[in-house]
Amino acid sequence: MAHPEENEIIERKHPPDPTDYEVKLEIFQGPMELLLHLIRKNEVDIFDIPIATITDQYLAYLDLMKILNINVAGDFLVMASTLLHIKSRLLIPGSDEEGDGEDPREELTRPLLEYLRLKEAAGELLDRELLDRDVFAHQLSADFKRQLEGEDSFLEVNLFQLLDAFRTMVEQRLPGTPLILAAEQYSLEEKTAYILESLKTRGVIYFQELFAEDRTISEFIITFLAILELAHSGLLRIFQNDPEKDIQLEALFEDSGDSRHV
Amino acid sequence: MSKSLKMIIEALLYAAEKPLSAKEIHIVLPDANVSEIKGTLEVLRQEYESLERSFILKEVASGYQFRSRSEYAPYIMKMLQKSPSRLSRAAMETLAIIAYKQPILRHEIERFRGVDVGGILRTLLEKGLIKIMGRKDLPGRPLIYGTSKRFLEVFDLKSISDLPRLKEIKAFGADEHMPLFQLEEDSPGLGQGEARPIDDETRPLHTQAPEEALEEAIIEGNRPAED
Incomplete structure (x- = not known):
């Protein structure tokens, strides 16, 4: 019932190497994770955080993420400013008007400790006898049944992965300024109907295939919006067999020849 | 009479898809009062326990359910030829935050985790583990989140107050004793297997905010059992 998460396995496969950022960046789900990583890596005490060192390293990571073109979320920047603020308060002795003699680092330690406690609680919950994992009732849950009916263990694709796939494809297919041909413009309805028709005949389609005939950025966007619209209506499912593989779309409606209203 | 009551209740439990509460059984058996039904459920539970079969009558999510x-x-997994996909670590953390801090708003969850949780909330809602409890009377009328009855069923909890207590973190970083983080630690320098035994009892238990928050959730009439 141990629950070594995939991310941690990845981390363990790669011994600590300060230059080995590509892999490690993957695992930072946010500024808190990054901070905890730095605390652990530097083997410093969470109750006595060397703010200057940690701040410098934190900012170095942010720079790296920018260089690697990883979208640095605003959350990372908020934490950076908190760190810099604490650092400045520590640098100027006696200037601490905000606090009442409280260690400015408390502002950092308190939420970190709270986060750790909740992380631990999450681990404890996973150690319980979970339904459909450790114990089974007469009826399997609907959620589990859906998984069993699937042909493969699919990874559901989230919006960010889909956006990434879209961005990559547009960059490949329309490098530089999009040339706008006087091509016929599809409406969203027409594109939706086209995708539905393709799904009806083929069942499963690769994400990229649906853009095969698109020539302008607006066509790409309309196709993309149509896919989102269909997914939102529950008519198709977006998945990958493997994080490395191409994203696929699958029809979730019965092929009975009736024209489904979207 | 009491024997047939027991048999009827047993049959209902056998056929039910969800954990059955004494109140739900009372609807089927209006002649039997709730406390009589509760007592019978407990008798049944003990009987199945002492039978030492491969399944038991489990008290969970304010009801009773047969579980292996x-x-x-x-063996069951092998028969089903599948293992269920687990929640990601991020989803599990988010779920824990909601469980312990409910009723909670999205931005409050994000303050705990430091990252956007929009996608994760959607996944948890789809899986039925959390629910929307209402809207907060604030600008933008933000949604209030809490855990569902399904959450109790999946995580083997009788009620939300049955959640394990949050533990105080005594050390992290330089002097870690936490097993959870030793697991993560990739420490060739420490690799002498000095896994210290962790004694839960030595860690002081926490007694503050979460319980208050939980009480609030119950007072607001959002008892998970009454889904």
């Missing part, structure tokens, strides 16, 4: 014992999970 965990040692038979590998």
